Amino acid sequence: MIAAAPPVLDQGCASAPVLRERGQREVFCGLTGIVWLHRKMPDAFFLVVGSRTCAHLLQSAAGVMIFAEPRFATAIIEERDLAGLADANEELDRVVRRLLARRPEIRTLFLVGSCPSEVIKLDLARAAQRLAGAFLPDVRIVNYSGSGIETTFTQGEDACLASLVPFMPEPAAGAEPELLIVGALPDIVEDQLVRLVRDLGITRVSCLPARQSRDLPAVGPNTRFLLAQPFLGDTAQALEDRGAVHLSAPFPFGAEGTTDWLHAAARAFGVDEMHFRATVAPGRERAKRALEHSRAQLEGKSIFFLPDSQLELPLARFLHRELGMVPVEVGTPYLHRAHMAAELAQLPEATVISEGQDVDRQLDRVRAAKPDITVCGLGLANPLEAEGFTTKWAIELVFSPIHGFDQAGDLAELFARPIRRRDVLRV
Numbered sequence: 001m002i003a004a005a006p007p008v009l010d011q012g013c014a015s016a017p018v019l020r021e022r023g024q025r026e027v028f029c030g031l032t033g034i035v036w037l038h039r040k041m042p043d044a045f046f047l048v049v050g051s052r053t054c055a056h057l058l059q060s061a062a063g064v065m066i067f068a069e070p071r072f073a074t075a076i077i078e079e080r081d082l083a084g085l086a087d088a089n090e091e092l093d094r095v096v097r098r099l100l101a102r103r104p105e106i107r108t109l110f111l112v113g114s115c116p117s118e119v120i121k122l123d124l125a126r127a128a129q130r131l132a133g134a135f136l137p138d139v140r141i142v143n144y145s146g147s148g149i150e151t152t153f154t155q156g157e158d159a160c161l162a163s164l165v166p167f168m169p170e171p172a173a174g175a176e177p178e179l180l181i182v183g184a185l186p187d188i189v190e191d192q193l194v195r196l197v198r199d200l201g202i203t204r205v206s207c208l209p210a211r212q213s214r215d216l217p218a219v220g221p222n223t224r225f226l227l228a229q230p231f232l233g234d235t236a237q238a239l240e241d242r243g244a245v246h247l248s249a250p251f252p253f254g255a256e257g258t259t260d261w262l263h264a265a266a267r268a269f270g271v272d273e274m275h276f277r278a279t280v281a282p283g284r285e286r287a288k289r290a291l292e293h294s295r296a297q298l299e300g301k302s303i304f305f306l307p308d309s310q311l312e313l314p315l316a317r318f319l320h321r322e323l324g325m326v327p328v329e330v331g332t333p334y335l336h337r338a339h340m341a342a343e344l345a346q347l348p349e350a351t352v353i354s355e356g357q358d359v360d361r362q363l364d365r366v367r368a369a370k371p372d373i374t375v376c377g378l379g380l381a382n383p384l385e386a387e388g389f390t391t392k393w394a395i396e397l398v399f400s401p402i403h404g405f406d407q408a409g410d411l412a413e414l415f416a417r418p419i420r421r422r423d424v425l426r427v
């Protein structure tokens, strides 16, 4: 038997004022999403239409993953395109034709917009439509924007998945309710969560993105969807526009978060409560035991999140509720109040919730608060370390498997490690 989650006595930060800041930002653009999305969809190719800056960004973000057969590339807009001397559309068509002739295994081609393509108003949506005529049914050509003007870091995944929703088929008339798990997860984590959902008795379950980019699941009024990632506002909206129903839940981080997330599905599909508890108990207990390993380092320690990925609020809730950490300020690049309602309600009232960034002012607040650990991007981590702060690189949280029961211990460890290292170096 498992105990019910402790009741939430106050409103936490549910209706707390949000500090909104607009100024200098230290964040990635949405192109970085390609680094994990191309691994999730091995038959897709991401063609960024951008500048050398975009190509450099992708190259440095992907690091060692520049393979012999890469599945992303940048069609570089040259000066003569910018000067209007060349027809950028013709050039783009030529690049796409050459790419698809060389790489017949590509099933979906994403034309990814960037700041330069947007500034010169290159209409990639029209280009995708024009090229689709020539390449369907072999290749589907889809367009989304990963530009720094429109997207921050993980919002690139949101834009990508939202661009796939119009291609999802209609369900058969009178189809049974089906569960859709939305958000790119490492395959091993996805398998674990799908297995748990099936063990609950929910057998009609599918995922977006699908592993084969052309096997898109159906969507319609019989679809109930759970978000596995907190940064999917546009995708959720696009699914709702097709009639799907969002199951509101905390995100599946830690023993409690994963239990609550599964519980939302169990309730929606009428799973017997006793069966639910019996099914999740082993994973939940394993997760709780795994968390104990990091508790000594984390309990009572203060933490400050700078905005990066939108994972900040669910992670702060996990660290507070399950490991006793004290969140001082939780910054997020964008706050979707409805999707974050369950998270906000579980954060202590004294937490400052901030949206957007004015980096100098935020760093002043870090210095004043002197948190035990600061979660931030690579550009800020070393300067803060030099000032004596202990930091955690936020990007690792996006690239590591952190969802679900079996990753809970590793997730806690990602935060415990820098504190342990600091303590060792201090001695």
Ligand code: SF4
Residues within 6 Å of the ligand: 029, 030, 031, 050, 051, 053, 054, 055, 057, 113, 114, 115, 116, 146, 147, 148, 149
């Ligand atoms: S899309 Fe914009 S922000 Fe991103 S690398 Fe290209 S120019 Fe820079």
